Amino acid sequence: MSALIELRGITKIYGQGQASFKALDGVDMTIEQGDFVAIMGPSGSGKSTAMNILGCLDVPSGGEYLFRDVHVEQLSRNERALLRRHYLGFVFQGFNLLARTSAQENVELPLLYRGESTEARHTAAQAALKQVGLEGWGHHTPAELSGGQQQRVAIARALVTNPTILLADEPTGNLDTKTSNEIMALLTDLNENKGITVLMVTHEPDMAEYAKRIIHFVDGNIDSDVRKREIT
Amino acid sequence: MLWSSFLLALREIRRNLLRSFLTILGIVIGVSAVITMVTLGNGATQAVKNQVSSLGSNLLQIRNGQRMMGPPGGGGGGGSPPFSLEDVAAIRNQITGLAAVAPEVSKSATVVSMSNNWSTSVTGSSNDFFIAGSWKLAAGRTFSEAEEKAGQTVCLIGETIRRELFGTQQPVGESLRVNNFSCEIIGILVSKGQASMGRDQDDTVIMPIKAVQRRLTGNQNVSSIQVSVADENDITSVKEQLTNLMRERRRLGDDKDDNFNVQDTRQIAEALSGTTQVMTTLLAAVASVSLLVGGIGIMNIMLVSVTERTREIGIRLAIGALEREVLLQFLIEAVVLASLGGLVGIGLATLASIGLSQVMNVPYTFNVGINLLSFVFSAGIGVLFGYMPAKRAARLDPIDALRHE
Structure with missing residues (x-):
């Protein structure tokens, strides 16, 4: 079986000419189905850029990105949107929930774009909320929820479509240690029991410990790639 | 998708009720002005026709003098x-x-x-x-x-x-x-x-x-x-x-x-209703300028709305919304706003026309054509002036949009 994700010599250059800046410099990476990868590195090391490219939000300046043998770098903007819609789930540092919109509706949002019926959206959203331990909180708006609860809603929103990969960009960046550990436990559970591949950017070594594999970025390339646990 | 966009648009409008109201005010005034002018103008034309036909049917009047349109009852032309x-x-x-x-x-x-x-x-x-x-x-x-x-x-x-x-x-x-x-x-x-x-x-x-x-x-x-x-x-x-x-x-x-003239009541009717019709068209044209202004108002608010909701757009794009889906969402919002203005304008115009037609002593008839036209036109204004802001929303880069404060 071929790898879920394969990066070959990915480069990303911002700006032009003298002012140009190489954020990624020939990155090679392979991620198998069911892995839990923590991407670490100092600011400006290119980890966020790598994450954006992995998440199909951005396109590389050079190199090849194969997602399930599909050349993502050749896809149009709309084709990448469809890829995100069907295979990817996103969790952001700032939660990025729609304000003044109930948790339930936030979770239903991705299903709306998949054209699912009201009935199906309700059921799926409730199941996803239950999965992240927020059963019965559906009618609350983000402003009425704690940071940890908001991040759980965001995870539920990412989960509701049964994604192949969950991309988490500093998911615990705005949370205290206790809540952070709860969120990490949740992600670990999803990875081990649901078989969802998790890619996470973090700068906290404690949080990276939850992952099966830790990749360090320095100056736009991979510095170290350490496997901690085998993929089950 | 269309229906949910419609509901979403209604919710956004309700959320900013005062702003939405002020936004559509231009359209409301424009639509109601155009409809009222046309309705009253048609009423006046009808009134003139009624009056002339009440003079008698198939009537020819022979008067002295060469003037085509003498004052009613006015007699002898000079010299004849x-x-x-x-x-x-x-x-x-x-x-x-x-x-x-x-x-x-x-x-x-x-x-x-x-x-x-x-x-x-x-x-x-x-x-x-x-x-x-x-x-x-x-x-x-x-x-x-x-x-x-x-x-x-x-x-x-x-x-x-x-x-x-x-x-x-x-x-x-x-x-x-x-x-x-x-x-x-x-x-x-x-x-x-x-x-x-x-x-x-x-x-x-x-x-x-x-x-x-x-x-x-x-x-x-x-x-x-x-x-x-x-x-x-x-x-x-x-x-x-x-x-x-x-x-x-x-x-x-x-x-x-x-040195005399033979006038036909139909001619008189046509001359008089022609004048009122020209006036009606002129007034309606002036009133329709306010529709244009109303449309610009909608564009302005939709641009503000897109800026305000950049993050929301970023989220939608990130979770897989297509460009045209975001475009449609904002376009529908603009169209719903404008159509709402059209509806309120029609209501207002109906009240104003009934009231004014009584004051002006002209018959009132509900003109389906102009009401329908105004409604379609206001929705059209929504499309026209909502397109640019919607396009701007759809073209946003998801990464930049998500970072937007």
């Missing part, structure tokens, strides 16, 4: 000889296909009954006058042949005279004092209401023409002749015959212009 009863007889004898030929001479006079007096216009004519003018009797009778021939002092009165002089009393058989002679009231005419330019058609007293000539004007002149044509299709040929006959009787050579 007056008409006479012989002219009337000649028309009656030599032209076929006529329903009525009525001579007319008018003079203002003060009429008195008991202690009430009233200043009015007394018209001398024949029984044909009632046929030509589509007058109906409310009570009494018309002139007898003997009364017409002898020019006896008998009269029929209009509704206004009856009301002003007799109130609740029955006037038929009573005597009416006209200036310095008295005449017997033999009939009452059914009310016709106001004619063009506010003239009250019911403010009238009709007498045999010979009585008016002898007692009031003191000469044998006839100021105008009304000819009612039996068949509408004959109007043009009758008009031509009348012209030729009058030219002959007045011995006008081929090199002379007519």
Whole structure:
């Protein structure tokens, strides 16, 4: 079986000419189905850029990105949107929930774009909320929820479509240690029991410990790639 | 997707209720102004048509002078000889296909009954006058042949005279004092209401023409002749015959212009309603400028809205919304806003039109065409002015949009 994700010599250059800046410099990476990868590195090391490219939000300046043998770098903007819609789930540092919109509706949002019926959206959203331990909180708006609860809603929103990969960009960046550990436990559970591949950017070594594999970025390339646990 | 975008749009509008209201105000004012102008204009045109047709159907008026449009009842043109009863007889004898030929001479006079007096216009004519003018009797009778021939002092009165002089009393058989002679009231005419330019058609007293000539004007002149044509299709040929006959009787050579004119009520109606229609179009055009302004208002607010909701757009794009789905969402919001303005405008216009048509004394009819057109037009404005902001939203880069504070 071929790898879920394969990066070959990915480069990303911002700006032009003298002012140009190489954020990624020939990155090679392979991620198998069911892995839990923590991407670490100092600011400006290119980890966020790598994450954006992995998440199909951005396109590389050079190199090849194969997602399930599909050349993502050749896809149009709309084709990448469809890829995100069907295979990817996103969790952001700032939660990025729609304000003044109930948790339930936030979770239903991705299903709306998949054209699912009201009935199906309700059921799926409730199941996803239950999965992240927020059963019965559906009618609350983000402003009425704690940071940890908001991040759980965001995870539920990412989960509701049964994604192949969950991309988490500093998911615990705005949370205290206790809540952070709860969120990490949740992600670990999803990875081990649901078989969802998790890619996470973090700068906290404690949080990276939850992952099966830790990749360090320095100056736009991979510095170290350490496997901690085998993929089950 | 369309339906959920529609619901989403409604929610966004409700969320910013005051702002939404102010946004659509321009459209509301524009739509209601256009509809009100057109409705009132059509009402005015209709009123003019009604009034002219109430003058009588298939009616031709022969007046002295060369003016095409004289004031109502205005007589003698400078220099040209007056008409006479012989002219009337000649028309009656030599032209076929006529329903009525009525001579007319008018003079203002003060009429008195008991202690009430009233200043009015007394018209001398024949029984044909009632046929030509589509007058109906409310009570009494018309002139007898003997009364017409002898020019006896008998009269029929209009509704206004009856009301002003007799109130609740029955006037038929009573005597009416006209200036310095008295005449017997033999009939009452059914009310016709106001004619063009506010003239009250019911403010009238009709007498045999010979009585008016002898007692009031003191000469044998006839100021105008009304000819009612039996068949509408004959109007043009009758008009031509009348012209030729009058030219002959007045011995006008081929090199002379007519010193009289034959007017057709239809012509008058067309001229008058043409004027009102031009005014209507002009006012509606001015009002539609405010629709344009309203559209710009919507574009402005939609641009603000897109900036405000950049993060939301980023989230939607990140979870897999297509460009056209985001475009559609904002476009629908703009269209819903604009259409809402259109609906409110139609409501307002209906109220304003009903109220104003009563004040202006014109008939009110709900004009489906213009209401529908205004609604579609306002929705169109939503599309036109909502497209640019929606396009801007759809083109946002998801990464930048998510970072937007």
